Structure formats: structure tokens, C-alpha cells
Amino acid sequence: MNAQSGKSGSERVRRPSRRVNRPAPEGTDLTPQKGAPVVRASEDNDQSWGDRDEGNDGELRLNKPPHWG
Helix, strand or coil: CCCCCCCCCCCCCCCCCCCCCCCCCCCCCCCCCCCCCCCCCCCCCCHHHCCCCCCCHHHHHHCCCHHHC
């Protein structure tokens, strides 16, 4: 038991949050896409990120290192 607080050492006092909560600037939309469908940019697709519809097994076979025989 802690002599100063009267509580045992295993009990912890929960501290209040130190995060600052500030109001949003005037004119800011707090829920910009609420209720609307997600809008993706035209160039934001799997192919532009290097993904393909089919696997890349053929490319891996072509780019096999010479020591793999």
C-alpha cells in the first residue's frame, strides 16, 4: 500500500487526455463524403499501381536467373 495515496501499487490512476481538441476552421466540411459514394481518381486503379488481373507466373519464368537452370 502506498502511504501517501492510500492505494495499492497495482491500482493506477487514469490521467485525463492531454490531446488538444480545437474547433474546425470556419468553412470546413466535417463529413466531406458522408452518404456519398466513394470517389476514386481516374488514374487510381490496380494497373497504375502495378497490379494485374492475371498472375505474373509467365513473367517470373522469363526473368529466371541463369543459375536457376
